[in-house]
Amino acid sequence: MSFLQRPGAGQLPMVQAEAVHKSFGAVEVLKGIDLTVQPGEVFCVIGPSGSGKSTFLRCINHLEKIDAGRLRVDGELVGYRESGGLLYELKDREVAERRRDIGMVFQRFNLFPHMTALANVTEAPVQVRREPRARARQRAEALLERVGLADKRDVFPAQLSGGQQQRVAIARALAMEPKLMLFDEPTSALDPELVGEVLDVMRGLADEGMTMIVVTHEMGFAREVGDALVFMDGGVVVEAGHPREVLADPRHERTRAFLSKVL
Amino acid sequence: MADGDRLNEAAGSVGRPAPLPIRAVPVRHWGRWVAAVLVLLALGGIAWAFAVGQIDWPTVGRYLFASVMLQGVGNTVLVSVGSMLLGLILGVAFAVMRLSRNPVTSGVAWLYIWFFRGTPVLVQLLIWYNLALVFRTFTIPGVYSAPMSQVMTPFLATLLGLGINEGAYMAEIVRAGISSVDHGQTEASQALGMTGGKTMRRIVLPQAMRVIVPPTGNEFINLLKTSSLASVITYGELMRSAQNVYTRTLQTVELLFVASIWYLAITTVFSSGQYYVERHFSQGSAVEQGPTPLQRIASLVLSVRHARLPGGAR
Numbered sequence: 001m002s003f004l005q006r007p008g009a010g011q012l013p014m015v016q017a018e019a020v021h022k023s024f025g026a027v028e029v030l031k032g033i034d035l036t037v038q039p040g041e042v043f044c045v046i047g048p049s050g051s052g053k054s055t056f057l058r059c060i061n062h063l064e065k066i067d068a069g070r071l072r073v074d075g076e077l078v079g080y081r082e083s084g085g086l087l088y089e090l091k092d093r094e095v096a097e098r099r100r101d102i103g104m105v106f107q108r109f110n111l112f113p114h115m116t117a118l119a120n121v122t123e124a125p126v127q128v129r130r131e132p133r134a135r136a137r138q139r140a141e142a143l144l145e146r147v148g149l150a151d152k153r154d155v156f157p158a159q160l161s162g163g164q165q166q167r168v169a170i171a172r173a174l175a176m177e178p179k180l181m182l183f184d185e186p187t188s189a190l191d192p193e194l195v196g197e198v199l200d201v202m203r204g205l206a207d208e209g210m211t212m213i214v215v216t217h218e219m220g221f222a223r224e225v226g227d228a229l230v231f232m233d234g235g236v237v238v239e240a241g242h243p244r245e246v247l248a249d250p251r252h253e254r255t256r257a258f259l260s261k262v263l
Numbered sequence: 264m265a266d267g268d269r270l271n272e273a274a275g276s277v278g279r280p281a282p283l284p285i286r287a288v289p290v291r292h293w294g295r296w297v298a299a300v301l302v303l304l305a306l307g308g309i310a311w312a313f314a315v316g317q318i319d320w321p322t323v324g325r326y327l328f329a330s331v332m333l334q335g336v337g338n339t340v341l342v343s344v345g346s347m348l349l350g351l352i353l354g355v356a357f358a359v360m361r362l363s364r365n366p367v368t369s370g371v372a373w374l375y376i377w378f379f380r381g382t383p384v385l386v387q388l389l390i391w392y393n394l395a396l397v398f399r400t401f402t403i404p405g406v407y408s409a410p411m412s413q414v415m416t417p418f419l420a421t422l423l424g425l426g427i428n429e430g431a432y433m434a435e436i437v438r439a440g441i442s443s444v445d446h447g448q449t450e451a452s453q454a455l456g457m458t459g460g461k462t463m464r465r466i467v468l469p470q471a472m473r474v475i476v477p478p479t480g481n482e483f484i485n486l487l488k489t490s491s492l493a494s495v496i497t498y499g500e501l502m503r504s505a506q507n508v509y510t511r512t513l514q515t516v517e518l519l520f521v522a523s524i525w526y527l528a529i530t531t532v533f534s535s536g537q538y539y540v541e542r543h544f545s546q547g548s549a550v551e552q553g554p555t556p557l558q559r560i561a562s563l564v565l566s567v568r569h570a571r572l573p574g575g576a577r
Contacts, residue, residue: 063450092459100456110451114469114547124455127465156547169451176455 012075014039014180014211015060019069022055029055031235032069037213037228039179042206044222044243045215047232048258053215054107056232057182060213061102062095073102074179100128103173107185109165111157117144117168118153121175129176136175143171147201163194167201174205181205183214219263223247231255322517326508327524335504336525342421342500343487349426350486351479354433359463361438372434379431385492388424391415392496417498421490429486436478440471472544480537484530491526501525 015037022030029052037043045053058064059071062079071078079095080087090098112120121140125131144150147167157165166186173181183202187195199221206212206225216222222229226243231250239246239255247263250256326332360372379387395411402408444467452462491502499507501522509518542555554562 061454063453096453096456096458099454102454104451104454106447106451108447110445110447112448112451112466112470114544116547123465124452124457127461128456158547172455 011039013037013072014041014074015043015213016072017056017069018071020056020059020066020071021068022052022059022064022066029235030059030066033232033235033237035230035237035240037211039211040209041211041227042225043211043213044226044229045213045232046217046219046222046229046258047238051232052235053232054184057184057213057215060180060182061099061104063104073098096128100124100176101179103176103178103181105166105169105173105181105183105186107188109157109162109169109189111165111169111172113157116154116156117149117160120157120168121172124172125175140171140175143174144168146204147171148197161194162190163197166190166198170198170201170205179211181210181212183212183216185215185217187216187218217262219247219259231258233258318520319514319517322514323520323524326518326521329508331504331508332501332521332525335499335501335522336529338418338498339487339490339500339502339525340529342418342425342493342498343483343490345422346425346429346490347483347486349422350429350433350482353427353430354437355468357430357434358437358441361434362441376431376434379428380435384424384428384489385495387428388420388492388496391420391424392417394420417493417496420496421493421498421500425486425490425493429482432482433479436475436482437471440473440475441467443474444470469544473541473548476537476541476544480534480540483533483537487530487533488526491522 013036015035017033017035020030020033021028031052033052033056035043045057047053055064059066060073060078065079076098077087078098079090081090081094082088111117112123115123118137118140121143122133122136125136125139126133141150141153144153147170149164149167149171152160152164152168157168160168170186186202187198190198195218199218202212202214202221203225214222214226222243228240229243229246230237230240231246231252231254232238233254239250239252246255247259250259357372357375360368361376363369392415394415398411400408401411401414441463448466448470449462452466453459457465490500493500494503494506497503505518505522509515512518539555
């Protein structure tokens, strides 16, 4: 199977990055990232810590501002509007509006600790989309059921295990019915025996055709579920390809060195 | 075989008599006894001194529920609660301003805190009360105009003086509370599409409350007592009521005792209220919340009644 003939090829790409640069002060974290994520694709990003993979993910929903290059989600520039050859910064409200369609799952879950699991899931639909509370509740219950936590709806996050918290966090992101899901090392903060339950939920999502960008250290997941994979190091994409090919037969020395450490 | 034996040994008392419970002579804490006796002696001495001192206790009892004192209590509570509300609103507003990236708003917030924390509240009360010396009339162009001396009543001067001063302290407390909330919370709510204002109201402030409430309770207790300074600008609160009586009857200490008893009563009531507010905002924290004292009393009463019921039925 060639790299171009995947489901959704020919449509507008879900994410398109062209020469994306990002610096924190004097440190250049992203040194020109080019990549394309197609709709329905599970796109895995691997690389050593400090390679810029999380930063790139955070640029996609404008939690970080890029310094140079172009970054588009579903054809629209992230954080800016282009008109007459000029870039206009978007207002906070407009940025917030675009974020509604992009779900994000964090390494440290970031559930709202003062709300029950159910309230965590209904919060954004009710507050952001102005969905009627009863309907939001119904959908939230269905989502919690789907991640296998129907019985935990009235429990606060502090009383849940890490794996359960992360599954609620996935349900919370799905409640906004996003067209794209970003996963920032979703299993890195979990005890080893809890990793599987989160990966199972993600696998289910992938099977349903959700477009997902997954920053991960789970090479097994990338190999089985991923449609595409990039290896990042030092702020650049070192190698890209199908996960099975890259993981089995890396062409670059840096990829090989990294994989020999983690596999 | 040998391994199995060792396992049995490790598992403990299979076939062995249970060990005797330890019965040892406890350490005697002679120091504690001596300290307790000394403290009680001192306390008794103080009580005795006041008992035989020149205090007319019946007067204390007579004035405790006198209408003039009750009115003072009412006014004290009224102006304290009012000032605290004003202080809370100002505190949140200035804390948010202080944390904003706009140098003008954060600078103004700094100035406000600097000024009102840096001058005595008594001086501030006197300035508000004497504002008529600066501005003869109070005017909202085209809407309202009146002589300042009529507008700035003792009540309003107290409310503004205490409330605005309180706001400066609350701003710092609220700022600390907001800063204590993990930045990941802001990111999570932004990633869900919430705007900055909504993130603050729905996610950050409710979590900041856990940090904000305890020192705010302290502030309110302080404010209740500081409101006694309003007696200087003739506001009829508790202290002023006591003064009004004792300048007439010369029973100074007796009336000061009455005032003290009331201050203690009010602060006690509000301190217990704080307990419930803290409980509310610690929802979801890892610490399991037990029953409230009231619930505990209720369940105790219930269990006693249940225990008696069979006997009573016979």
